[in-house]
Amino acid sequence: MSLLHRYLDDALRAGLSGRATSAGVRLEDVIRSGTRHPDSSVGVYAPDADSYDVFRELFEPILAHFRACPLPPGSELACVNPAAVVSTRIRVARNLAGHAFPAGMSPAERLAVEAKIVRACGTLAVDTGGWIRKIGDIPRLSLGSMVARRLAFGRDDKYMEAADIYADWPVGRSVLNTRNRQLSVWINEEDHLRVAVVLPGARVSACADVVSTVMAALSAQLDFCVDASLGHLTSCPSNVGSGMRASYMVDMRMDTSQQPRLEALESAGVVQIRGAWGEHSARAGGLADVGFRRRVGAPEAALLHDMRLLCAGA
Numbered sequence: 001m002s003l004l005h006r007y008l009d010d011a012l013r014a015g016l017s018g019r020a021t022s023a024g025v026r027l028e029d030v031i032r033s034g035t036r037h038p039d040s041s042v043g044v045y046a047p048d049a050d051s052y053d054v055f056r057e058l059f060e061p062i063l064a065h066f067r068a069c070p071l072p073p074g075s076e077l078a079c080v081n082p083a084a085v086v087s088t089r090i091r092v093a094r095n096l097a098g099h100a101f102p103a104g105m106s107p108a109e110r111l112a113v114e115a116k117i118v119r120a121c122g123t124l125a126v127d128t129g130g131w132i133r134k135i136g137d138i139p140r141l142s143l144g145s146m147v148a149r150r151l152a153f154g155r156d157d158k159y160m161e162a163a164d165i166y167a168d169w170p171v172g173r174s175v176l177n178t179r180n181r182q183l184s185v186w187i188n189e190e191d192h193l194r195v196a197v198v199l200p201g202a203r204v205s206a207c208a209d210v211v212s213t214v215m216a217a218l219s220a221q222l223d224f225c226v227d228a229s230l231g232h233l234t235s236c237p238s239n240v241g242s243g244m245r246a247s248y249m250v251d252m253r254m255d256t257s258q259q260p261r262l263e264a265l266e267s268a269g270v271v272q273i274r275g276a277w278g279e280h281s282a283r284a285g286g287l288a289d290v291g292f293r294r295r296v297g298a299p300e301a302a303l304l305h306d307m308r309l310l311c312a313g314a
């Protein structure tokens with residue numbers, strides 16, 4: 001059952017149904033994806049920052065659910081063999097203050113946000129040897145292969161589709177990729193800004209260093225949407241707080257002893273084991289993306305520490 005269905009009972013629905021944010025977002029906009037897709041895990045998206053306040057009786061229990069993710073003592077976490085880690089990935093989600101979020105944007109607003117972020121990225125691309133392209137200018141076949149390698153994004157997520165996040169596709173969507181493929185910046189996907197760094201091997205600290213350099217440069221030029229008590233606000237409540245998700249691409253065939261222990265952590269709700277090719281991809285070919293469920297409200301340093309405990313030496 002999705003968190004939406006768990007927490008939105010008839011009384012709450014009645015209480016929230018007359019409300020609207022200053023931009024006109026109503027309850028049905030927030031819950032459209034989860035209503036259309038009962039197999040959602042969360043089921044809500046915030047079309048603007050104000051939604052977290054106006055519909056807080058719905059967002060609060062969902063955020064509280066994420067804050068309560070279990071975290072066993074460090075000794076029980078160490079179960080990923082560093083030799084089996086193909087790569088380490090850290091991504092950060094941000095939205096710009098003063099603009100609707102992707103589920104609530106007009107074409108003009110998407111273009112305005114894209115222009116601000118592209119401008120801010122200009123210096124990064126020069127530094128690292130890279131290029132920014134509009135999604136609409138990438139030939140279909142290359143886009144397909146970039147999406148498969150997680151270098152770009154398409155419009156193939158039914159949950160985001162139902163939330164209107166792909167409205168006016170591909171207007172206002174761009175990606176930055178560096179020559180070495182280690183840094184990608186996605187503009188106007190689920191959030192205004194997604195920065196992802198992937199380094200080979202088990203290297204949480206090195207990966208975090210690259211992310212913080214990039215984020216320092218971008219935040220010097222962009223005004224991010226931050227709530228005084230919740231932290232960074234994102235389209236999906238699962239990313240609120242630091243907006244960060246760290247994961248390892250693990251080759252499950254490398255060391256068969258790690259698999260049952262990892263799966264025990266997964267059944268206990270501690271880690272999430274995803275397919276290697278993105279959030280809803282199947283687990284195939286022995287590669288899996290392993291990250292913690294705990295994210296909301298936890299400081300970045302704590303999230304990175306969890307990752308180092310999961311894989312000693314990273």
Ligand SMILES: NC(=[NH2+])NCCC[C@H](N)C(=O)O
Nearest residue numbers: 040041042043044159236238
């Ligand atoms: N990319 C994400 N925000 N993933 C988490 C939730 C995805 C989808 N809205 C669901 O509820 O199942």
